[in-house]
Amino acid sequence: MDNEPDKIELEDQGIRITWQDGHRSIYPHRVLRLKCPCAQCVDEMTHELRLDPESVPMDVRAEDHLVVGNYALQFLWSDVHYTGIYTYEFLRSNCTCMECLAARD
Numbered sequence: 001m002d003n004e005p006d007k008i009e010l011e012d013q014g015i016r017i018t019w020q021d022g023h024r025s026i027y028p029h030r031v032l033r034l035k036c037p038c039a040q041c042v043d044e045m046t047h048e049l050r051l052d053p054e055s056v057p058m059d060v061r062a063e064d065h066l067v068v069g070n071y072a073l074q075f076l077w078s079d080v081h082y083t084g085i086y087t088y089e090f091l092r093s094n095c096t097c098m099e100c101l102a103a104r105d
Helices: 029-034 088-093 098-104
Strands: 005-010 015-019 024-027 062-068 072-077 085-087
Touching: 005 062, 024 029, 024 088, 029 062, 029 072, 072 088, 085 088
Parallel strands: none
Antiparallel strands: 005 015, 015 024, 062 072, 072 085
């Protein structure tokens, strides 16, 4: 499946994912942390944001990651948050590269 990561790198500027189809995505740490899909950060019923962005440090970063099954990644954030499961589909649809940003406009 082409939408699975081939390589995941935790870098100073963000999380770099090289996908099996060769596409490269970089996600700034704080941007991805603010998009955490867990029940603590997003209301399960209304899908409204529960996370106060001001509660997330500006210098938050992913310290480690786990592969969840064949469909997602889970990150351990420097603010000790770890319950978010980021599906590959979610990550690809939130890619911040110029090509993907232009395609979404």
